[in-house]
Amino acid sequence: MHHLLEVQDLEVKFALRFGELTAINGVGFTLERGERMGLVGESGAGKSVTGFAIINLISKPGYISRGRVLFEGRALNQLSHEAMRDIRGNRISMIFQDPMMTLNPVLTVGTQMVETLLAHRRISRQAAAKIALDKLRMVQIPSPEKRLTQYPHEFSGGMRQRIVIAIALVTDPALIIADEPTTALDVTIQAEIMELLLELCQAQKTGLVLITHDLAVVSQVTEKLAVMYAGSIVEKGATDVIVNDPAHPYTQGLIRALPGIITPGSRLHQIPGVMPSLTSIPPGCPFHPRCPFCAAVCRTTPPHLAPVDSRQVACHMVATQNGRLEPTGIVETWQPDTRMTATGKAVETHGR
Amino acid sequence: MDAEKALLSLRNVVKHFDISGGLLDQIQFEKGRLVRRRTTVKAVNDISFQVLTGETFSVVGESGCGKSTLARTAIGLYPPDGGKIYYDGQRIDHLSPGQMLPYRARIQMIFQDPYASLNPRKTVRQTLEEPVYFHQPSAKAAEVRDRVAAVMEQVGVDPQWAGRYPHEFSGGQRQRISIARALMVDPEFVVADEPVSALDVSIQAQILNLLMSAQEEHGLTYMFITHDLSVVRHISTRVAVLYLGTLCELAATGELFQAPRHPYTQALLSAIPKLGQHGVHYVKLKGEVPTPIDLPSGCVFHGRCLFADERCRHEKPALMRLQSGTQVACHGVEEGRL
Amino acid sequence: MKATWQRFKSSYLLYSFRRDKVAMASFAVLVLLILTGLAAPLVSPYNPYDPSSIDIMNSELPPAWQDAGSRAFLLGTDVQGRDMVSTMIYGLRLSILIGCGAVTLQALIGIFIGLIAGYIGGKVDALLMRLADIQLSFPYLMVAIFISAIFQVAFGIGRYAELAVPLLIVIIGLSEWPVYARTIRASVIGEKNKEYVEAARVIGLNRRLIMVRHILPNTITSVLVISTIQVANAVMSEAALSFLGLGMPVTKPSLGSLIRSGFEYIFSGSWWITIFPGILLVIFVLVINLLGDWLRDVLNPKLYKGA
Numbered sequence: 001m002h003h004l005l006e007v008q009d010l011e012v013k014f015a016l017r018f019g020e021l022t023a024i025n026g027v028g029f030t031l032e033r034g035e036r037m038g039l040v041g042e043s044g045a046g047k048s049v050t051g052f053a054i055i056n057l058i059s060k061p062g063y064i065s066r067g068r069v070l071f072e073g074r075a076l077n078q079l080s081h082e083a084m085r086d087i088r089g090n091r092i093s094m095i096f097q098d099p100m101m102t103l104n105p106v107l108t109v110g111t112q113m114v115e116t117l118l119a120h121r122r123i124s125r126q127a128a129a130k131i132a133l134d135k136l137r138m139v140q141i142p143s144p145e146k147r148l149t150q151y152p153h154e155f156s157g158g159m160r161q162r163i164v165i166a167i168a169l170v171t172d173p174a175l176i177i178a179d180e181p182t183t184a185l186d187v188t189i190q191a192e193i194m195e196l197l198l199e200l201c202q203a204q205k206t207g208l209v210l211i212t213h214d215l216a217v218v219s220q221v222t223e224k225l226a227v228m229y230a231g232s233i234v235e236k237g238a239t240d241v242i243v244n245d246p247a248h249p250y251t252q253g254l255i256r257a258l259p260g261i262i263t264p265g266s267r268l269h270q271i272p273g274v275m276p277s278l279t280s281i282p283p284g285c286p287f288h289p290r291c292p293f294c295a296a297v298c299r300t301t302p303p304h305l306a307p308v309d310s311r312q313v314a315c316h317m318v319a320t321q322n323g324r325l326e327p328t329g330i331v332e333t334w335q336p337d338t339r340m341t342a343t344g345k346a347v348e349t350h351g352r
Numbered sequence: 353m354d355a356e357k358a359l360l361s362l363r364n365v366v367k368h369f370d371i372s373g374g375l376l377d378q379i380q381f382e383k384g385r386l387v388r389r390r391t392t393v394k395a396v397n398d399i400s401f402q403v404l405t406g407e408t409f410s411v412v413g414e415s416g417c418g419k420s421t422l423a424r425t426a427i428g429l430y431p432p433d434g435g436k437i438y439y440d441g442q443r444i445d446h447l448s449p450g451q452m453l454p455y456r457a458r459i460q461m462i463f464q465d466p467y468a469s470l471n472p473r474k475t476v477r478q479t480l481e482e483p484v485y486f487h488q489p490s491a492k493a494a495e496v497r498d499r500v501a502a503v504m505e506q507v508g509v510d511p512q513w514a515g516r517y518p519h520e521f522s523g524g525q526r527q528r529i530s531i532a533r534a535l536m537v538d539p540e541f542v543v544a545d546e547p548v549s550a551l552d553v554s555i556q557a558q559i560l561n562l563l564m565s566a567q568e569e570h571g572l573t574y575m576f577i578t579h580d581l582s583v584v585r586h587i588s589t590r591v592a593v594l595y596l597g598t599l600c601e602l603a604a605t606g607e608l609f610q611a612p613r614h615p616y617t618q619a620l621l622s623a624i625p626k627l628g629q630h631g632v633h634y635v636k637l638k639g640e641v642p643t644p645i646d647l648p649s650g651c652v653f654h655g656r657c658l659f660a661d662e663r664c665r666h667e668k669p670a671l672m673r674l675q676s677g678t679q680v681a682c683h684g685v686e687e688g689r690l
Numbered sequence: 691m692k693a694t695w696q697r698f699k700s701s702y703l704l705y706s707f708r709r710d711k712v713a714m715a716s717f718a719v720l721v722l723l724i725l726t727g728l729a730a731p732l733v734s735p736y737n738p739y740d741p742s743s744i745d746i747m748n749s750e751l752p753p754a755w756q757d758a759g760s761r762a763f764l765l766g767t768d769v770q771g772r773d774m775v776s777t778m779i780y781g782l783r784l785s786i787l788i789g790c791g792a793v794t795l796q797a798l799i800g801i802f803i804g805l806i807a808g809y810i811g812g813k814v815d816a817l818l819m820r821l822a823d824i825q826l827s828f829p830y831l832m833v834a835i836f837i838s839a840i841f842q843v844a845f846g847i848g849r850y851a852e853l854a855v856p857l858l859i860v861i862i863g864l865s866e867w868p869v870y871a872r873t874i875r876a877s878v879i880g881e882k883n884k885e886y887v888e889a890a891r892v893i894g895l896n897r898r899l900i901m902v903r904h905i906l907p908n909t910i911t912s913v914l915v916i917s918t919i920q921v922a923n924a925v926m927s928e929a930a931l932s933f934l935g936l937g938m939p940v941t942k943p944s945l946g947s948l949i950r951s952g953f954e955y956i957f958s959g960s961w962w963i964t965i966f967p968g969i970l971l972v973i974f975v976l977v978i979n980l981l982g983d984w985l986r987d988v989l990n991p992k993l994y995k996g997a
Contacts, residue, residue, distance in 0.1 A: 017705070042552035156640055186414035186579065188637060191623035195632035213552065216625035220632050243628050257557035258627065259586035264605065267564065268557035268586070274522050275552075429891055449896060456894030469885035473907040482903075483893040533889065 002073035004207045005031040005054070005175055010067035012046075012053050014278075021278045023049045023062065025231045028305075031224070033174065034205035036198075038218030038239060041228035042254075042275055047211045050228070051177050053077075054209070055088050072174070090120040093168035097180040099160035102167060103152040109136075109163050110148030113170050120171050135166040139196060158189035162196065169200060175207040182217065194221055215255060219243045227251045230276055230286035232302075237311025247313045249291045249325060285316065293317040293325055358402040359440060359541055359573050360426060366434035367396040367418075367425045394644050395421040397597045397652075398435070400671070403541075408567070408574040410584045410605075412620075413594035416644065419577045422594065423543045426575065427459050428452055439541075457487045460534035464546035466526035470518040476529055477514035480504070483537045499536065506569075507532045507562060524555035528562065535566060545577045560587060581624050585609050593617045596652040597644055599671060603678035613680045615657050615690065651683065659684045706988050713984040716977040723974055727783040734776035735762075739942065746771045750960045766962045768948070769955060770940075777943060778967050782974065784944040788858050789925040793917055795863025796924075800870020801906070801913065807871065808878025809901050819875070822868035830865035830927060834936050837861050851939045858937055862927050866920065873916050877909040911989045918982030922975045929971055945971045 008028050014021045024046040031037050039047045052058050054069050056076050069076040071087065079087070088094075096102060104112055113132035114125060121128070129148070136144035139162040152160060161181060168176055178197065182190035198221050201208045210222055218225055219239055226236035227248065235248040246252045255261065256269035273290045276282060282289055288298040297316045305312040306319050318325055372378045372391040380389050395418040403409040411419045424430050426437060428444055437445040444455060463469035470479055480500045484491055501511035507528040509521075518526055527547060534542055544563065548556040564587060566572060578584055584591055585605060592602045593614065601614040612618045619635040637656040642648055651669050654660040661683075669681040684690035698704060707713055726733055736743050748771040752759045759766060765774035807818040841857060842850055850857075881887065882905060890900045925945075931937035932946030933953075940951050945967045952963025 042554060159640070187581065187623040187625075188414065188619060188634070190625070191632050191634040192636075194625075195634070198632060214625065215553075216627045216629075219627050220625050220629050240628070254553055255627065257554050258582065259557075259560065260582035260624075261627070264586050265564075267561045270557040270561055271554040272558075274524055274555065424888075427892070429888065449894070453894050456892065459892070461889065461892045463885035463889065465885055469889055471886040471890075471904055471908070473910075482890075482895075486893055486895060530889075537893075 002070065003030045004033045004035070004072060005209075006068075006070040007050075007054065008068045008070065010050070010053055010069065011065045012049050012058055012062055013065040015061040015063070018279075022065075022281070023231055023278060024053065024228075026067070027228070027231075027233055028067070029224075029226050029233070029236060031175070031207050031209065033207060034201070035224065036201055036208040036210065036222040037224040037226065038222040039209060039211045039226050039228060040213065040215055040218055040254075042213055044230075044275055044277065045228040046231040047228050048179055051094070051179050051209065051211050054177060055092055055094065056084050057088070086120065089116060090171045091173050092175045092177065093171070093173040095161075095164050095168050095176060095178040095181045097183050099157070099164045100152065102164045103160065105152055108149050108151055109155075113148075113167055116167055116170055132166075132170060135170050136163075138169065138200065139163070139166045141166070158185055158192065161185065161189075161193050165193070165197060165200070169204070169206075172204065173206060175209070176201065177209045177211070179211045180213070181210075183212070183214075190217070197221065215243065215258070227254070230281050231278065232286065232314065233305065234287065234315070235311065235313045236305065241309070241311050245309075247308055247311065247318050247325070248287075248315050249293055249317070250287050252325070253290075285314075291317075357404045358438075359405045360403040360575070361438040362402070362426060362435065363400050363438075364435035365396060365399050365422075365425060365432050365437060365445075367421055367430055368433050369393040369395055369421075391645055394647050395597050396425060396432075397647070399594075399597075399599050400435075401592055401599065401602055403573060403575055404589075405540075405573055406571060407589035408576055408587050410576040410578065410588035410591045411594055412578060412581060412584050412591060414579060414620075414641070416596075416641070417594040418597035418644065419579075419594050420545055421597075423461075423545055423575060423577045427461065427541075427543055428455070453487075457483075457537045458539050459541045459543070460537065460539040462527075462530055462534050462542060462544040462547045464549055466523045466530060466550060467518075469530050470526055470533075472518055475515050475517055476504070476509075476521075479518075479529065480514070480533055480536050483533065487537055503532045503535050504529075506535070506566070508558075522555075524551055524558060527551060527555075527559050531559075531562060531566065535570065538570070539572070540570075541573045541575070543575045543577070546579070547576075548583060549578065549580060556583075563587070581621065593620065596642065596647060598652045599679075599681060600653065601678065601680045601682075602671070603676070603680075607676055607678055611676065611678075613674065613678055613685050613690070614653075614682050615659055615684065616653050651681075659690055703988055707984070710984055712980055716980040716984070719973065720977045720981060723782060723970075723977070724786060726779055727786045730779045730783045734773075734779040735764075736773040736776040738772040738777040738780050744771050750955065750963075752960075753962055765966050766960075768951060768963045769960075774962060774966055777948060778945070778970055781943050781945045781948050781967060782970060784855065784938060784942065785925050785928060785946070785971070785974070788855060788862070788928045788944065789921045791855075791859035792862035792866070792924040792928070793920045795859060796867045796920060797870050797913060797917065799863070799867040801874050801909075803867070804871040804874025805878055805901050805906060805909075808875035809882055809897065809905060811879075815875070818871070822871050825865070826868045828865065830862065831931070831934070831936075833865050834861045834931050838936055851941055854938050854942065858928055858931065861931070862924050865927075866923065869916060869920065870913070873912050874909050877912045878905055881905050881908050915982065915986045915989055918978055918985055922978040922982065925971070925975055925978075945974075 010027045011025055012023045014023055027050055029037065039050060041047045053064055058064060064077050071092065076084065076087065110129065110132055113135065114128040117123065117128040117131060132148060133144055136147060141147050141159065141162055155163060181197065182193050185193065194217060200206065210218060212218055222239050225239040225242050226233045227250065228234070229250050235242060235246065235251045242251060243255065246255050253269065253271040257271060259268060262268065271290050276286060284300045285298040285303050288294045291298065295317060303314040303316045305314045308318055370390055370392050372389065378388045378390055380387055399422060411422060413419045421430065425432050432445050436443055439455060444452065477500055480503065481496050484496050484499065500514055504511040504514060509525055509528050509532065521529065547563065548559050551559060560583065567574060576588060588605045590602065590604050591608045593600045593616065595616050601608065601612065601617045608617065609621065612621050619637050622635040638658065639656045642655060648655050650666045651660065651664045654664040657664065663683050667683065669683045669686065671679050671681045672686060673679050682690065731737065748763065748767050749769050751763050751767040753766045754761055754764050763773050767773055768777060803818050807815040838857065887900060887904055890904050928937055928944060929946030929949065932944050933950040935950065938944040938947045940947055943951065948967035949964050952960065956964050
């Protein structure tokens, strides 16, 4: 039996005017049927690129330079465009941060759902319309019959994201990739959408890759977790294990930087500096300039994921100290961060 | 509460925006007659509160609740349509721009979007020097230069980069520069409008720490606008919860998070995702947020409230003070049924 | 100063310029034409404005490579016996002068009105923009006919030749300012709601300072882009006016009036009097437009962000 999704040593590069940039570097993980995984990292960590690489939607000047994505045993990045189209939007659905990326503003919601179905199934329009109605009910949209004939702009932000979820579900996919699905929404709406997504995935045995910057949301919804930093996975394993007892210094810092963990009013733990831009990823461990445990080996040799206490961590220091890095105390004074991003800027503006 | 300590005081402030466009857009044909209709967004409705010297006063609410408008109205960027605003005991809402000038150096603001809040055509030095030269035209160049260096140092940006343009900095560094600009004129009151919402978690912690340090060093009073309740809990002294331009609840931070009284506050707090919690557990509200163009009658929250009764639908609840010091506008709380 | 130069050297502008062969070639041609035009008295073989250097016996000589041609006149002579090369160089100078002058006037009026309309908005905006609409709905030819008619009545035909250049600058400048006003207004409206403008208001700056110091510098790129196209348009307008006899007099010919003066003789075989100034005009306008296209591609962030 194959895994539902297996990403092996995936590397994505962008060919730019000053050379090639490695956007993600040797990312690998597996997902079983009905399993939910979180892909967590700060902006620029490569989590969205990973999401797009899974469905083979990296657009130029980017390309998959190494590795494979196996979906139900089939290598997606070697499929023809035709075969890929049959999987994308059918067996694998995507949900984006901005619902309007999925929704066409000039078509009614019903039409869009029916079209999606007809593109992948040999069924009649009536049958498709019935399925669409079922799915709208499933995402708890009030008076779905009426809503089918409305246009996206007639819905509120939260309702739109529900519609997008309904469209994602319409073909009964085996895997949903949700890229920051609730980041643009208010907390009360976020809770509704997340609950919905969780319940639907559980009920339908749908796999979920939840891409987000929000560790708390991930801990509510997913069973597995991979933390990304500067294009690589630095820690992966069961969500509970990592959230309650992070091993990688970056994961530790990320969790301890959250307000609401320590006494209100005291200084927050801060990771000094900023994440390196893709043009200036330091040699060795990409996290070493910001790491409180940095040693000589970290500056020269990139660490690889190695099993530590029922999870995998890419850190020399965790490996040598047998999995226990005692977090340093709360940093009371911050260090002025002295590194520029001037070179990285060109990527942000001209790279796309 | 000690009235002398109030730095900023709002009394029944109202701010509506006319979005009806030109005359032609306003004219509609109705029942055989031409009528002129204006569409107004009721962004801030009859809000009163005081910000006390030295505290961090947070205003929270979801998008569209009027919190940014409230902040801008409070410091005179928008003229209010009703009510009175006092700053340091003086009424400031009807002042001319010239009369307002002395207050402009005492009140500063930090913005949400680090990419839009700095003029892309000005170097950091130009951006930082401008407020000083504007308020003290006689300032000596060498002194201003030193001050720029000192403030940059203080916010954690290398003063050697003063000659660079904003696009050469990362989002977190830009936000530091934005804070530096606010600190340049040595203000006493700073309005921060979602200052960390656009930043990553690790950078957010840096900026929050910087804001807390600046507050201690300069004795600043903050009015903090945000939707992020964990940030609010961490840095605020008191919190005001806004829903549809109306103040629902105002309480000391600890009190609010431990014993929220208003049903909306309860729902809002329950929806914060918690680290290590399994599944999504929250107080479900019914219905959807109404638009601020057509405000519901009675309590603005009644359409979504699980405890609303006939009185809530017709009568606007007034803000009342409970024994705990919490102020809340809810008939249910007043009647003791909540 | 040195830092600015360093910044320019590493800029995206220079980088994309050096990668774009069309832009580089256009730029080279344009610089050559402008330098030639500006240095007309130095580089042209004859002075076409000096009656003493013109011999009517040399009229309508074909280009040097034709049988009847003379080595003294490379591209032949016109009806009055003026050297075509010299006349064209002087004509080019006039075209450049009028084109740039008109665009400067357009830009001054347009930026002023656009800034005020965009920043103040409301009724002022509506009024100014309707004014722009009215201005644009007048064909510039009609404006030109009106103004030159009034002018000739007021000052007499005799002084027309002297004042033709400023007059053309005013006519073309007045008829096209709404293009600038609309562009500036659009980018001012885009900029004025950004937070840095609010920050300037928090500092307490007044409207004038905010407009001039903060908003205006951020609309300059769009001014630059339309300016190239407007210069080309103004040169064409001038040529068209001159061709219709409403522009430069034959004694002080611009490229347009040269084309016109030669047009009468094209059927009698003297094609060179029209064709050469025509080619020069086309090349001049073409390189400006090509450069303008390149500039728009580089400076318009929507193009590379949206791609």
